[in-house]
Amino acid sequence: MTRSEIGSEIAQLLLQTGAIFISKKQPFILAAGWASPVYIDVRLLVGESETRKAVTRLATEFIKSELGSQNFDAIIGAETAGIPFSAWLADSLNIKMRYVRKHSLGFGQNAQVEGGSVEGMRVLMMDDLTTDGNSKLAFARGIRAAGAELEDILTIFYHDVFKSAGPRLQDVGLKLHAMVTWDDVLRADNGKFISPEDRTEIEKFLSDPVDWSTRHGGRSR
Ligand SMILES: O=P(O)(O)OC[C@H]1O[C@H](OP(=O)(O)OP(=O)(O)O)[C@H](O)[C@@H]1O
Ligand SMILES: O=C(O)c1cc(=O)[nH]c(=O)[nH]1
Secondary structure: OOHHHHHHHHHHHHHHOOOEEEOOOOOEEOOOOOEEOEEEOHHHHOOOHHHHHHHHHHHHHHHHHHHOHHHOOEEEEEOOOHHHHHHHHHHHHOOEEEEEOOOOOOOOOOOOEEOOOOOOOEEEEEEEEEOOOHHHHHHHHHHHHOOOEEEEEEEEEEOOOOOOHHHHHHHOOOEEEEEEEHHHHHHHOOOOOOOHHHHHHHHHHHHOHHHHHHHOOOOOO
16 A cells, blocks of 8 residues: 555544544634644544554554664654554554653652653554644653654644744654645545535645734634
């Protein structure tokens, strides 16, 4: 399967499971404080057996063909939504699984990376989604502080509109790989899930998300 075929299949799953939410009244406020007319709830791919099996099959194929599964000793799921996907992928790829907390626990072993040592291991970080990459930077600091070699991050969805995300990750030696972006979703929709009015609003947001956010009470820079 090509990258584009994988993107198209997962985009269909996101549309069918109702994971693409379009705000009718108030904008969504995202983790980093941006206002947005859309919110992608990738967590909805977790609930049903058929759906999660399909995502795991597609992500396994993506990792094998685009990244090379032999390049990783472990997959590390990011709290919270990255954790279930990392568990299924670790089984499917037959590699170790760990997970990384948003913050060290603060008591007990005070660990940020859980599930065993990652010292000297080549690891792949797995999360459900990327917006501006802020959370990825924090997770990466924790994973590297635990002694792992981390260069690659895989997310199911990437908004790919906050233009600073890629360079900020590259500056610290991180490569972001995404299975689905807005291009895949807008191509996969046949008008059944996204109305023409909603599509117009989404396109306005995508063409200048910082301006959209500023005009709707979210972050402006
Ligand atoms: O900051 P970015 O790297 O662009 O990624 C956006 C983050 O926002 C979501 O997490 P959130 O904390 O909202 O929810 P979760 O705990 O369910 O993962 C998502 O799972 C990403 O981790
Ligand atoms: O940036 C975020 O917080 C975010 C955006 C989005 O579309 N979906 C999500 O779960 N989080």
